Amino acid sequence: MTRRSSIVRYVLVGTLVLSGPLAYGADGGASLATQADLDNAIAKTLSQENAARHTITALLQRDEVRSMAEGYGLDVRRAEAAVSTLQGDELQRLSLLAADANAQLAGGDRIISISLVTLLLIVIIIILLAD
Helix, strand or coil, X not given: CHHHHHHHHHHHHHHHHHHHHHHHHHCCCCCXXXXXXXXXHHHHHHHHHHHHHXXXXXXXXXXXXXXXXXXXXXXXXXXXXXXXXXXXXXXXXXXXXXXXXXXXXXXXXXXXXXXHHHHHHHHHHHHHHHC
16 A cells, blocks of 8 residues: 555656646746836836826925915925935825815915815925925
8 A cells, every 4th residue: 555655646746746837838928027027117106106206396396385384384395305205105195185285276276275274284294204
């Protein structure tokens, strides 16, 4: 029995060893990413992050935002410098908030509502805390 079980064991191990490369080759290597794919993905991510940072910086450079921040004693220059340290979800979330505030201000809203003031303060404070 031991000789028989050892033969079966060798046959099973041999089958598994040989079936691994065959299973991998069956998909044609479609699951592998080329260096160009990786480079494109990195470039796309960097482009999105740069656009998000630009949106936040554009908001912080508005005269209305600067005067409001100064009224609350917040340093806008420090917040602008901290924008480059933002990453990932925090960067995307603040970018969406900044885009909303920019749209409201660019749309001719001369009266800054309480919600916009709150939004701007949140953006500036989070940026300052991230630094």
